[in-house]
Amino acid sequence: MTAPRFSSAMLRQGRGKRREVGLSLVELMIGMAIGLVLMAALGSLYISSSKARAEFNKTSEQVENGRYALESIARDVEMAGFWGQADLGSSLNYIVPDPCAVAKASMGFSTAGGVTVPVGIAGLPTTAVAPACLPNIVANSEVLTVRYASSLSAAAVSGGDYFVQLSRCRLDAVPLVYDNVDTSFTLQTRTCSGAYTEIRKYVVRTYYLASCDDCTKNDGIPTLKVAEFNGGATAVTSLVTGIQDVHYSYGVDVDKNGGPDCYVDDPSVDNSSGGTKQCLNGGAYSWASSAVNWANVTAVRISVLSRNLANSVGWTDKRTYDLGRAGPSGPFDDSYKRHVYNTTARVWNTGGQREIQ
Structure with a gap:
């Protein structure tokens, strides 16, 4: 019986089939390990990016709230009188x-x-x-x-x-x-x-600080609120959330030329002495009338301490904040980020008229 003959093409095909084999277990494990490392790196990058984005959103909201609070108060101060x-x-x-x-x-x-x-313009001090x-x-x-x-x-x-x-x-x-x-x-x-x-x-x-936004739920969010005389009664609404503190310093025009000559925290009291906040005018100005003192306010310095609405994991606020008072505010030793915003608003309907007289 004659042995079967194989052509060269058949031999090449057979050798090709022998080479078409699957991955070995070692190769599969190595590939899976590399894939897991890549997925872990991508996951870490995604988490890091998400955290950075969340912090950016918190900060953006805080900046917007702080500046909106300043703008709202300043706009009303400029209309006063x-x-x-x-x-x-x-x-x-x-x-x-x-x-x-x-x-x-x-x-x-x-x-x-x-x-x-x-x-x-009239204000009430912390006391x-x-x-x-x-x-x-x-x-x-x-x-x-x-x-x-x-x-x-x-x-x-x-x-x-x-x-x-x-x-x-x-x-x-x-x-x-x-x-x-x-x-x-x-x-x-x-x-x-x-x-x-x-x-x-x-x-x-009337602008004031409340300890909550939705006070029916006692949410604990510090909020700048406004009480407005409307319809024969006073109605309170939330203006800006995240406002933790506000300080007002009043520029008093003691020489009646329209410009503020000195800034005081409370024009209703005698400010003829007091270190750097003296309003002496050579002793010519009398602080006897609280109403007259308030009527002579021609500018208001407004300082706002704005706080993030959500805390930041791993952050501890050890800073102090200068709002223009005798001493700084803080540190608060919590995980909320804060920033101070300030501006000066002119009382144009008082100071402006004096400047043109």
Whole structure:
């Protein structure tokens, strides 16, 4: 019997089949180990990137909150003391109403024995008794109240709001009307022809620090809140979360030229001595009247301590923060990151008028 013959092509095919073998166990284990190392490296990079992104978002939110708080307060400070386009003159009487006042007789306007208006700026230091209309206020925190007439004229009296009207006619019996009754607003324009001047809504806003945002849940988030006189009552709303502290320093114009001559923490008291915060003016200025002192405030330095809303793992805050008080704030020894933001806002309706006189 003749042995089978194999062609060279068949031999090559057979040798190829013998070479087509799978991975050995050792090779498979090595490949898996390399893959696991790569996956671990990629996972670590992803986690690191996610943490960095989360911290960036926290910081961005903190910056936005701090600057928005400054902008909101500064905008109201710059409007403070505005009652309308008419000039009420320089011989005004001033009063510092209770920030919780809602009754007409307690709001500070009067034309009996001269024109009396409320001060546009008034604050309470950390040592003051907290007003009853400011719920959940942080103990030993500062309060700022601003008062002015809206820059927009109103079409008519509405709801329980109060409105201000200024006379431009020399024949009117009084220079100012403050009321919430439509028929009371009869002051005329410059032509004295029976046409009435505009009426403006009276605005009162009090900024304060609360220990919570949603206080029904006691969330513990420090929040800048605003209590606004609206509809005949005081309504409180959250303005900015994450605001842990605010300090106000008031620039007092002691020489009546419109510019702040010195900055004090509390214009309601005698500041004729006190080291670097002296307001002497050669002894010519009297600090006897709290209302007059507040009426002479022409600028406010605002310092805000903004805190991250969420903590940062591994971070311990050992820093101190200078808000302009006699001593720094902190350290807080917790895992929240913080930053101080500050600005100076001019009280244009007081200082600006003095500069052009």
